[in-house]
Amino acid sequence: MRDFSRDHRFLSINTATVRKQGDLLAIIDACARAEIRAISPWRDQVAAVGLDRAVTAVKAAGLELSGYCRGGMFPSDAAHLAEMRDDNRRAVDEAKALGAPCLVLVVGGLPQYSRPGSAPSKDLGAARIMVEDGIGELLDYARSIGMPLAIEPLHPMYAADRACVNTLGQALDICDRLDPARTGFLGVACDVYHVWWDPDLFAGIARAGRERMLAYHVCDWLVPTRDLLLDRGMMGDGVIDLKPIRAAVEAVGYAGYAEVEIFSEDWWARPMDEVLATCIARHRSAV
Amino acid sequence: MRDFSRDHRFLSINTATVRKQGDLLAIIDACARAEIRAISPWRDQVAAVGLDRAVTAVKAAGLELSGYCRGGMFPSDAAHLAEMRDDNRRAVDEAKALGAPCLVLVVGGLPQYSRPGSAPSKDLGAARIMVEDGIGELLDYARSIGMPLAIEPLHPMYAADRACVNTLGQALDICDRLDPARTGFLGVACDVYHVWWDPDLFAGIARAGRERMLAYHVCDWLVPTRDLLLDRGMMGDGVIDLKPIRAAVEAVGYAGYAEVEIFSEDWWARPMDEVLATCIARHRSAV
Numbered sequence: 408m409r410d411f412s413r414d415h416r417f418l419s420i421n422t423a424t425v426r427k428q429g430d431l432l433a434i435i436d437a438c439a440r441a442e443i444r445a446i447s448p449w450r451d452q453v454a455a456v457g458l459d460r461a462v463t464a465v466k467a468a469g470l471e472l473s474g475y476c477r478g479g480m481f482p483s484d485a486a487h488l489a490e491m492r493d494d495n496r497r498a499v500d501e502a503k504a505l506g507a508p509c510l511v512l513v514v515g516g517l518p519q520y521s522r523p524g525s526a527p528s529k530d531l532g533a534a535r536i537m538v539e540d541g542i543g544e545l546l547d548y549a550r551s552i553g554m555p556l557a558i559e560p561l562h563p564m565y566a567a568d569r570a571c572v573n574t575l576g577q578a579l580d581i582c583d584r585l586d587p588a589r590t591g592f593l594g595v596a597c598d599v600y601h602v603w604w605d606p607d608l609f610a611g612i613a614r615a616g617r618e619r620m621l622a623y624h625v626c627d628w629l630v631p632t633r634d635l636l637l638d639r640g641m642m643g644d645g646v647i648d649l650k651p652i653r654a655a656v657e658a659v660g661y662a663g664y665a666e667v668e669i670f671s672e673d674w675w676a677r678p679m680d681e682v683l684a685t686c687i688a689r690h691r692s693a694v
Numbered sequence: 695m696r697d698f699s700r701d702h703r704f705l706s707i708n709t710a711t712v713r714k715q716g717d718l719l720a721i722i723d724a725c726a727r728a729e730i731r732a733i734s735p736w737r738d739q740v741a742a743v744g745l746d747r748a749v750t751a752v753k754a755a756g757l758e759l760s761g762y763c764r765g766g767m768f769p770s771d772a773a774h775l776a777e778m779r780d781d782n783r784r785a786v787d788e789a790k791a792l793g794a795p796c797l798v799l800v801v802g803g804l805p806q807y808s809r810p811g812s813a814p815s816k817d818l819g820a821a822r823i824m825v826e827d828g829i830g831e832l833l834d835y836a837r838s839i840g841m842p843l844a845i846e847p848l849h850p851m852y853a854a855d856r857a858c859v860n861t862l863g864q865a866l867d868i869c870d871r872l873d874p875a876r877t878g879f880l881g882v883a884c885d886v887y888h889v890w891w892d893p894d895l896f897a898g899i900a901r902a903g904r905e906r907m908l909a910y911h912v913c914d915w916l917v918p919t920r921d922l923l924l925d926r927g928m929m930g931d932g933v934i935d936l937k938p939i940r941a942a943v944e945a946v947g948y949a950g951y952a953e954v955e956i957f958s959e960d961w962w963a964r965p966m967d968e969v970l971a972t973c974i975a976r977h978r979s980a981v
Binding site: 517520529530531535562563564566567568571573574577603604605606628630631632635646647648 | 804807816817818822849850851853854855858860861864890891892893915917918919922933934935
């Protein structure tokens with residue numbers, strides 16, 4: 408297991424963590440000042456400044472990417488299918504332009520939430536089939552461009568509206584079916600917030616292996632959690648036993664960044680430099 | 695699958711559903727007026743009126759019980775172990791006095807939340823071992839009294855503070871280890887709120903079988919869910935596809951009550967008779 412206590416060379420900042428304090432260019436500047444080596448930007452933040460300017464700024468700052476957020480939202484009715492496909496191909500293209508190592512997929516839940524305007528359904532099983540079909544189709548395109556896809560299982564509390572892939576095991580079943588050769592073009596993004604509770608977590612990490620462990624995200628689970636979406640904790644402030652999870656992820660050969668992704672009204676209310684300094688300190692002490 | 699559309703003979707009311715509108719005696723009266731045949735009371739509501747009065751009122755109203763809530767909260771440090779054991783044995787005794795068909799177990803999460811005052815821990819795996827040890831010990835006592843224990847897997851969002859058994863499969867693994875002979879003294883309480891998202895839900899129900907399907911609880915999952923604890927929905931108001939789940943539960947031979955358990959500030963703010971009338975209507979149309 409790598410020693411994170413002495414520096415933060417393996418820290419990446421998911422730009423949603425400081426999304427309310429500034430635009431992507433301001434975040435890139437602040438990360439450069441803090442000697443942070445990598446970021447994982449969101450599409451809306453890239454779109455707000457323009458893809459070309461984002462690409463230029465990332466290169467000028469000498470930043471790497473640990474991922475690009477996000478593709479997905481596959482379930483849709485027939486009327487929204489073309490929109491969904493085009494949108495996901497654009498996400499692959501943007502990830503490529505930015506030099507991301509993978510496109511993170513938040514796969515979507517029921518069609519009415521995944522692609523608003525779609526006919527409402529309560530059929531979660533059907534949504535899961537749409538997800539697998541959608542990933543299979545996107546995978547052909549992503550492979551042709553050379554962009555790996557990382558399925559991010561989301562916490563079961565998001566099953567209806569954000570992602571109906573809710574465990575590592577479920578994500579890996581999809582990987583096994585769509586990429587049995589383990590080519591490296593399909594894998595998982597393992598975010599502790601979503602998977603820490605899973606009794607099969609460590610089995611899932613081992614099963615993923617090096618080829619399928621494409622990204623590793625950290626934050627913490629607060630007790631009490633006051634909001635389903637916007638009350639994630641800073642590493643060390645919650646109940647997740649982080650180090651054994653990273654040890655398991657590294658034991659399969661993962662040597663990439665530990666990406667901090669915190670959606671929190673509390674942390675969004677603090678100055679960007681303070682949040683980044685805290686991420687660095689906790690990366691060294693708690694991750 | 696039973697036809698619920700013509701009457702509500704298989705409806706049970708978990709008394710937490712109307713806990714803010716009156717005490718247990720008032721709830722029993724209201725259920726009798728509404729020709730509801732069964733309830734599932736909580737220990738604090740029984741304690742508030744006294745066990746003897748509760749027993750008398752249940753019998754006088756001709757009510758059955760569909761369960762008794764709740765034993766559990768097993769994880770604890772050494773200093774709280776005796777308290778935990780005694781508390782759970784009393785819960786078994788009360789369930790017996792009230793004529794409950796099973797004692798529902800909410801197994802507890804990390805020790806500091808399960809038994810307040812216990813030394814804090816982040817070791818969820820250790821908590822799970824404490825749970826299994828605690829159930830094993832309580833099972834001997836419960837068997838001697840003749841009271842089945844129903845492990846209720848809780849939604850993963852409660853893993854830290856309420857229950858670290860979070861899927862039907864995990865609960866059934868415990869049942870297999872502690873009661874391999876399937877004696878009927880150890881099983882599960884299947885609450886749709888907690889398990890609806892699980893890709894292995896239908897496999898879990900089939901695996902439980904008649905001997906281990908001890909209780910069936912219904913409500914609904916709202917989108918958005920504004921509070922992790924107190925924003926459950928009335929059946930039909932959310933996204934859970936209820937009928938296929940009940941069909942699967944009945945397909946293994948379950949012929950008991952469908953127990954309505956809703957923790958909701960919205961429904962607690964309405965008159966008790968209105969809530970019960972809505973439960974009856976939705977039992978007939980949506981469950």
